[in-house]
Amino acid sequence: MDSKVSIESAVLPSDGFQPRSLLQKVTQWLADWLPALPILIVAYGLLVAPVVALLIQSFLSQEGGFTVANWAEVLASRSDRRAIVTSLGLGAVSATSSLAIGGPIAWFISRMLPVQRSVWLAILNMATNFSGIGLAFGFVAILGTFGMLTLAFKELGIPFAPPAPGSFWGLVLAYNYTNIPLFILLTISGMGILRHDWLEAAQTCGATQWRFWRSIGLPILTPFLGAGWLLVFTWSIGLYGIPFALAGNGATRKVTLITLQISDILQANISGQGNAAVLAIVLLAIAALSLLTYRWMIGRTAQWF
Amino acid sequence: MVLAERMRWIGRWGRWLLLATLLVYLFLPIVAVVLYAFSTKWTAHILPDAYTLKHWGSALSDVRLVDVALRTFVLAAGVTVLDVLLIVPAIYWQWTRNPKIRPHLELTAAIPFVLPYIVIAFGILSLSGQFIPTLQGTVWLLALGHVAIAFPFFYWAVDGAMAAANIPLLNEAAQTCGATPLKTLRQIVLPNVASGIATGSMLVFAVSFNEFALVQILVGARFETISLYSLDLLTGANADFNKLAIITCLTFVIVFFMSAASVYLNRGQTQTSRLVTGAKSTK
Numbered sequence: 001m002d003s004k005v006s007i008e009s010a011v012l013p014s015d016g017f018q019p020r021s022l023l024q025k026v027t028q029w030l031a032d033w034l035p036a037l038p039i040l041i042v043a044y045g046l047l048v049a050p051v052v053a054l055l056i057q058s059f060l061s062q063e064g065g066f067t068v069a070n071w072a073e074v075l076a077s078r079s080d081r082r083a084i085v086t087s088l089g090l091g092a093v094s095a096t097s098s099l100a101i102g103g104p105i106a107w108f109i110s111r112m113l114p115v116q117r118s119v120w121l122a123i124l125n126m127a128t129n130f131s132g133i134g135l136a137f138g139f140v141a142i143l144g145t146f147g148m149l150t151l152a153f154k155e156l157g158i159p160f161a162p163p164a165p166g167s168f169w170g171l172v173l174a175y176n177y178t179n180i181p182l183f184i185l186l187t188i189s190g191m192g193i194l195r196h197d198w199l200e201a202a203q204t205c206g207a208t209q210w211r212f213w214r215s216i217g218l219p220i221l222t223p224f225l226g227a228g229w230l231l232v233f234t235w236s237i238g239l240y241g242i243p244f245a246l247a248g249n250g251a252t253r254k255v256t257l258i259t260l261q262i263s264d265i266l267q268a269n270i271s272g273q274g275n276a277a278v279l280a281i282v283l284l285a286i287a288a289l290s291l292l293t294y295r296w297m298i299g300r301t302a303q304w305f
Numbered sequence: 306m307v308l309a310e311r312m313r314w315i316g317r318w319g320r321w322l323l324l325a326t327l328l329v330y331l332f333l334p335i336v337a338v339v340l341y342a343f344s345t346k347w348t349a350h351i352l353p354d355a356y357t358l359k360h361w362g363s364a365l366s367d368v369r370l371v372d373v374a375l376r377t378f379v380l381a382a383g384v385t386v387l388d389v390l391l392i393v394p395a396i397y398w399q400w401t402r403n404p405k406i407r408p409h410l411e412l413t414a415a416i417p418f419v420l421p422y423i424v425i426a427f428g429i430l431s432l433s434g435q436f437i438p439t440l441q442g443t444v445w446l447l448a449l450g451h452v453a454i455a456f457p458f459f460y461w462a463v464d465g466a467m468a469a470a471n472i473p474l475l476n477e478a479a480q481t482c483g484a485t486p487l488k489t490l491r492q493i494v495l496p497n498v499a500s501g502i503a504t505g506s507m508l509v510f511a512v513s514f515n516e517f518a519l520v521q522i523l524v525g526a527r528f529e530t531i532s533l534y535s536l537d538l539l540t541g542a543n544a545d546f547n548k549l550a551i552i553t554c555l556t557f558v559i560v561f562f563m564s565a566a567s568v569y570l571n572r573g574q575t576q577t578s579r580l581v582t583g584a585k586s587t588k
Contacts, residue, residue, distance in 0.1 A: 050428025138334030238421025
């Protein structure tokens, strides 16, 4: 940073300037940090410190001493274990179906004419803006008891009921509304790497399309698709508003998730906050792990740019 | 040859079918919501029995709805202003005076992407309970929480704009001419990164406007926003799908407008922030 050095030498007496008194040191430090202090306080105070607090809380007993009882309790609890497994399963199913549907579609869109492609990208972007409680309502409006699809099947006399919005598969459908467009938008840049010449070259050598995909296409795209999968997975396990609105409360709830379990404990305001802290840390650990893997995957895509 | 042709035929139809299914899937919930906003009774057939405009009249004259909308709007606007005031000087300083600020901002900006909002909300609740109980349940704590979770969107938009405008060079020129840092910030830096600030502001506004987890956990019914009111209309004792449909339509239009405008202002720059927003606002 040449410019920085020259500015400082213009502002300060000399490069070798050493603040002598404590007051000068403090003034110097403030001059370096003051404009950034407010946002750093907010960021550390409301993003970093709360996580540390939760980590500590997960090891605190009711009386304030150190304990691993919270962890033991959560790991022994049937409903908490089921919540963890269901969250992981829902994330994996949602990410895998986004990959299976979004992957081919990303490929098709990447091969379209520019006008057609930008129309599709606009539609996908629009879909990602339909979110939160509004999106949950959208799925109640098509899958609920009086939902559009439910009524359609009934009226056409087809003995098939679409999954209820609060069921596992209903949640998958609602999650994928955002996840599939997101997966496509994330991987479409990677699809440009595969050049049409390569397919032609493979065909000249007598390879079938299937063979081309198995030996050339998929190996090249794997890091892109894997990164997309991990991101969708991470986002899915952290979702809270949509499952809260769809899955219902208490006895009517068919699906337990980590996020819902945390919220239950907080809303009930009983003494189980230590267990909620454990669940929060579990969620954090899963998200952090999968995001680290994501970073590693993204690193492997860098060679193509 | 016949087999190859048949394969190609299947491939073409499969592709068409997949794209058509996706379109139906993406538009069906929207169509259903819009129909609800205009339907009289809709419990028997694929389409509503009849259509009406009366829900719009009653919704727009509903005091609770107007209050909720105003509250959400003021909160989002306040959070946006705070983010602008807190972050722009920090980014300016990291570019021109103290590069050691950068790793701190980049590290903390990654957190809202690793941490689900419910975990952040729980953490803030627990921490504030120990140290500043008077702030608990107030809108101030919620506003600060929104400032924190929306800060990465603003940070990346403005940081990119500062890099593109070559702020260190402009700053050096201004200082050589004898301008004070504050004057440089106002007259040189701000005009040059205005589009970045506008982009970031719209993303921040959209995040706060649509946020659910922090609102529910930190304040709940004490400060009812559009998300909370929507939830009540969806699952509460006196659920009202017609009114909810109108709110959903309006929210969608506002959020869509904000994000489209930010994409437009940001055209030519990287897509990451936009993609990431879409996902996060669902939490």
